[in-house]
Amino acid sequence: MTTRVFLTGATGFVGSHVARRLVQAGCQVSALVRPTADTTPIADLKDSLTLVEGDLRDGDALERSLVASDPTVCVHLAWYAAPKQYLHGLENLEAVAASATLLRALARTGCRRIVFVGSCAEYEPSAGCVDERSPVRPTTLYAACKQAVWLMVDQFARARGGTAVAARLFHVYGPREPVARLVPSVITALLAGRPCPLTRGDQMRDLLHVEDVAGAIWAVARSEIAGAVNIAAGMPVSIAEVAQEIGRQVGRPDLLELGRLPQGADDRRWLCATRGRLQTELEWKPRFTLPGGLAHTIEWWRTHIRHAGRVSPLST
Amino acid sequence: MTTRVFLTGATGFVGSHVARRLVQAGCQVSALVRPTADTTPIADLKDSLTLVEGDLRDGDALERSLVASDPTVCVHLAWYAAPKQYLHGLENLEAVAASATLLRALARTGCRRIVFVGSCAEYEPSAGCVDERSPVRPTTLYAACKQAVWLMVDQFARARGGTAVAARLFHVYGPREPVARLVPSVITALLAGRPCPLTRGDQMRDLLHVEDVAGAIWAVARSEIAGAVNIAAGMPVSIAEVAQEIGRQVGRPDLLELGRLPQGADDRRWLCATRGRLQTELEWKPRFTLPGGLAHTIEWWRTHIRHAGRVSPLST
Numbered sequence: 001m002t003t004r005v006f007l008t009g010a011t012g013f014v015g016s017h018v019a020r021r022l023v024q025a026g027c028q029v030s031a032l033v034r035p036t037a038d039t040t041p042i043a044d045l046k047d048s049l050t051l052v053e054g055d056l057r058d059g060d061a062l063e064r065s066l067v068a069s070d071p072t073v074c075v076h077l078a079w080y081a082a083p084k085q086y087l088h089g090l091e092n093l094e095a096v097a098a099s100a101t102l103l104r105a106l107a108r109t110g111c112r113r114i115v116f117v118g119s120c121a122e123y124e125p126s127a128g129c130v131d132e133r134s135p136v137r138p139t140t141l142y143a144a145c146k147q148a149v150w151l152m153v154d155q156f157a158r159a160r161g162g163t164a165v166a167a168r169l170f171h172v173y174g175p176r177e178p179v180a181r182l183v184p185s186v187i188t189a190l191l192a193g194r195p196c197p198l199t200r201g202d203q204m205r206d207l208l209h210v211e212d213v214a215g216a217i218w219a220v221a222r223s224e225i226a227g228a229v230n231i232a233a234g235m236p237v238s239i240a241e242v243a244q245e246i247g248r249q250v251g252r253p254d255l256l257e258l259g260r261l262p263q264g265a266d267d268r269r270w271l272c273a274t275r276g277r278l279q280t281e282l283e284w285k286p287r288f289t290l291p292g293g294l295a296h297t298i299e300w301w302r303t304h305i306r307h308a309g310r311v312s313p314l315s316t
Numbered sequence: 317m318t319t320r321v322f323l324t325g326a327t328g329f330v331g332s333h334v335a336r337r338l339v340q341a342g343c344q345v346s347a348l349v350r351p352t353a354d355t356t357p358i359a360d361l362k363d364s365l366t367l368v369e370g371d372l373r374d375g376d377a378l379e380r381s382l383v384a385s386d387p388t389v390c391v392h393l394a395w396y397a398a399p400k401q402y403l404h405g406l407e408n409l410e411a412v413a414a415s416a417t418l419l420r421a422l423a424r425t426g427c428r429r430i431v432f433v434g435s436c437a438e439y440e441p442s443a444g445c446v447d448e449r450s451p452v453r454p455t456t457l458y459a460a461c462k463q464a465v466w467l468m469v470d471q472f473a474r475a476r477g478g479t480a481v482a483a484r485l486f487h488v489y490g491p492r493e494p495v496a497r498l499v500p501s502v503i504t505a506l507l508a509g510r511p512c513p514l515t516r517g518d519q520m521r522d523l524l525h526v527e528d529v530a531g532a533i534w535a536v537a538r539s540e541i542a543g544a545v546n547i548a549a550g551m552p553v554s555i556a557e558v559a560q561e562i563g564r565q566v567g568r569p570d571l572l573e574l575g576r577l578p579q580g581a582d583d584r585r586w587l588c589a590t591r592g593r594l595q596t597e598l599e600w601k602p603r604f605t606l607p608g609g610l611a612h613t614i615e616w617w618r619t620h621i622r623h624a625g626r627v628s629p630l631s632t
Contacts, residue, residue, distance in 0.1 A: 088475050093420050093468060097413035104409050144471035148464035152409060155460035159404050 003222065004028045006069055006111070008056065008102065009077030010049075013176050014117070014169070016041035017214035018077060023048045025218055030069035032056070032078070041176055056098035063105040073113045073221050074106055076153070079146075083180040087121075087266055092145040099149040103156045112162030115221045116153045118146045120170045120206070120230070120271055128270040129204075129236060132168075132228040132277055140266065154227075163226040167217055170232040170273055174210030174293065175300040183207075183294070186243050187301045190250040197260035199267070201240030206232040206272045209293035212286040219284045225277065232273035233286055245294055319538065320344045322385055322427070324372065324418065325393030326365075329492050330433070330485070332357035333530035334393060339364045341534055346385035348372070348394070357492055372414035379421040389429045389537050390422055392469070395462075399496040403437075403582055408461040415465040419472045428478030431537045432469045434462045436486045436522070436546070436587055444586040445552060448484075448544040448593055456582065470543075479542040483533055486548040486589055490526030490609065491616040499523075499610070502559050503617045506566040513576035515583070517556030522548040522589045525609035528602040535600045541593065548589035549602055561610055 005022050009015035010031035019042050022029045029049035033039060039051065052065045056078060076099065080091035099116075106114070121143040124135040138144035150166045157164035173183040189196035208216070208231065216231045240258055247253030278284045288296065321338050325331035326347035335358050338345045345365035349355055355367065368381045372394060392415065396407035415432075422430070437459040440451040454460035466482045473480035489499040505512040524532070524547065532547045556574055563569030594600045604612065 090420050090423055093416040093472070096464070096468060097416040100409040100413040100416075104406050107406055138467055138471060141468070141471040141475055144467040148412070148467045151454055151460040151464045151467075152412060152457070155454060155457040156409070159457055 002026070002028050003073060004069065004071045005030070005221070006066060006071035006074045007031045007077065008075070009079065009117075011037045011039055011041055012077065012081060013178060014172055014210060014213060015077045016176060017174070017210045018075060018217050019045055019049060021211070021214035021218045022075075025222075030065070030071065032062075032065065056102055059101045059105055062101060063108050066105045066109050066111075070109060071111045073115065074102075074111050075115045075117070075217065075221055076102060077117045079117070081178075083178050087140045087142045089141070092141045096145045096148050100152060103152060106156075107160070112157070112160065113221070114153050114157050114162070114164040115217060116150055116164060116166055117217070118150050118166040118168040118228070119143060120168055120232070120273070122147045122150075122168065125268055129272045129274045130230070131274045132230055163224065165220050165225060166228040167220055168228055168230050169213065170206040170208060170230065170271070172210050172213050173207055174297050177210070177297075182239065183242065183246070183297060184301065186246050186256075187250070187298050188305065190246060190252045190255050191298075191301060191305060193252065193255070195255050195257055196243070197257045198243055199239070199261045199263050200259045201238055201243060202269070203239045203263075203267055204236040204270045204272050205239060205242075206235065207237055207242065207290055207293075208233050208286060209288040209296065212288055212293070215287065216278055216284055219278070219282055223282055225281060229278055230273045230276040231278065232276060233290075234273050234275035234279055236270075236272035237290060242290075242294070245291055246298065249291070249295055249298055318342070318344050319389060320385065320387045321346070321537070322382060322387035322390045323347045323393065324391070325395065325433075327353045327355055327357055328393065328397060329494060330488055330526060330529060331393045332492060333490070333526045334391060334533050335361055335365060337527070337530035337534045338391075341538075346381070346387065348378075348381065372418055375417045375421055378417060379424050382421045382425050382427075386425060387427045389431065390418075390427050391431045391433070391533065391537055392418060393433045395433070397494075399494050403456045403458045405457070408457045412461045412464050416468060419468060422472075423476070428473070428476065429537070430469050430473050430478070430480040431533060432466055432480065432482055433533070434466050434482040434484040434544070435459065436484055436548070436589070438463045438466075438484065441584055445588045445590045446546070447590045448546055479540065481536050481541060482544040483536055484544055484546050485529065486522035486524060486546065486587070488526050488529050489523055490613050493526070493613075498555065499558065499562070499613060500617065502562050502572075503566070503614050504621065506562060506568045506571050507614075507617060507621060509568065509571070511571050511573055512559070513573045514559055515555070515577045515579050516575045517554055517559060518585070519555045519579075519583055520552045520586045520588050521555060521558075522551065522587070523553055523558065523606060523609075524549050524602060525604040525612065528604055528609070531603065532594055532600055535594070535598050539598055541597060545594055546589045546592040547594065548592060549606075550589050550591035550595055552586075552588040553606060558606075558610070561607055562614065565607070565611055565614055
């Protein structure tokens with residue numbers, strides 16, 4: 001039986017890769033996109049999926065689209081994602097309202113499985129390396145709103161005899177990552193021969209290439225697993241090591257200025273995952289190693305930078 | 317300094333009593349009411365508070381009303397409350413979206429304190445007698461949505477340098493309680509001389525008269541307490557005892573048919589509170605004893621029942 005997926009957030013960084021992975025897997029994909037959205041990231045897929053023009057704030061139109069596409073699975077990725085501002089922006093509240101509207105529209109369909117994309121930021125800050133049984137305690141509006149939607153999604157699905165997953169993303173990197181974020185800012189600085197000021201870099205993180213993230217989300221969606229699932233490699237690495245690996249590969253480790261910037265207030269020392277349900281229950285394995293994934297990403301940036309230090313608008 | 321309160325849900329069962337208590341306390345109250353709402357429950361207050369016609373779904377109008385009323389405290393009570401259906405109705409999702417809209421509008425004001433009215437249903441079902449440190453784990457859409465809004469409210473207030481309270485209601489009874497609920501259904505049956513079929517009645521609950529609930533909410537709102545506060549007497553009583561006390565007072569204990577109805581699936585054995593922060597930190601005391609509160613409620617129903625067994629529409 002063909003899996004019919006209703007996907008939100010398909011034009012975003014992670015969403016565009018998820019859309020591609022779902023199409024590759026043979027799913028029938030309906031991707032909700034705002035009329036004003038830049039669909040360049042999924043332009044190559046335009047003959048392989050259905051673009052549904054709409055808005056998560058318009059419940060009636062959403063309901064019609066959902067009934068028409070009659071999904072077996074809903075993958076809900078759309079969220080406010082402006083780098084840095086996303087942790088505290090009031091747009092997070094809008095994302096909650098939009099998610100509530102999505103669920104009410106989903107109630108009109110036979111969809112019995114929902115994959116909601118959450119975040120490692122939902123875990124208790126002092127927790128260190130977490131697994132899915134680790135305590136959840138949001139300390140930002142972003143994390144609170146992600147957790148809020150998960151609570152709704154979970155009970156909504158249960159009440160309808162369905163299942164839901166909170167796919168909690170850790171640090172995602174790869175092609176099309178917004179350039180203000182860590183990996184692309186280091187890569188683009190070094191490729192341009194610019195000095196790259198950084199914090200001390202002893203924050204421990206879990207990095208996964210975005211194509212592996214997309215693969216993991218599909219693995220989760222197609223399975224019958226329910227509850228929280230960490231989308232993570234299960235292997236802590238320091239920010240300094242990541243920067244140094246990029247430095248090595250680009251051949252400009254001399255440009256890295258570790259310790260130049262102060263740590264941010266929201267910058268947890270640890271935000272890592274141990275091997276979790278993705279590994280133990282689904283036996284999922286990433287395709288990329290960290291050096292391999294960074295090499296792939298550096299290559300993508302090389303071909304997408306028109307001028308030294310200048311990023312093409314299409315790539316962000 | 318006058319406390320300026322923006323109140324949602326003022327025409328509801330609990331809300332109408334909260335509105336009255338705030339007015340008595342000398343607050344300047346702006347009560348948001350839908351244009352279609354029946355304002356009878358607060359008709360006596362019409363010269364003492366400002367009725368703000370509006371809807372939590374209309375963010376722009378809400379913002380204008382909030383800016384105009386410039387509240388120092390927001391007491392957010394509006395919710396979907398249809399007896400029995402409220403636990404699973406999709407209207408709970410709408411209440412979340414409405415609450416997100418309220419917060420975004422509040423961001424335009426200088427309001428630094430929010431009292432959000434939550435529920436004992438948010439606590440872990442196996443918990444028995446709970447206090448505010450007891451684990452929270454929603455198992456219904458209603459409880460999930462209440463918890464979802466609390467997560468948003470708490471982080472929203474913190475991010476603005478303010479404080480928020482989750483006032484978690486336990487079993488509230490008293491004048492204007494919807495007649496389908498336990499206490500009024502027993503009272504009205506017995507007053508009408510009708511047999512009153514009940515479950516075994518060994519469910520343990522915490523009962524508080526609605527005027528005491530309103531008093532407690534005001535005590536919480538005026539204080540600087542933050543986080544969850546149980547609005548409860550801190551004294552467990554069985555449903556059978558409550559029914560028998562009503563039977564004794566009405567003089568018709570013979571009409572009580574305890575054990576006639578099966579227990580409901582959502583009917584937890586224990587949903588009680590120990591003495592909590594209301595008692596230990598705010599030293600708050602209820603005005604009514606349980607027999608006194610039931611006597612007051614029975615008296616109210618006597619004067620509001622036009623015909624035996626027939627409840628005036630004004631009273632529900």
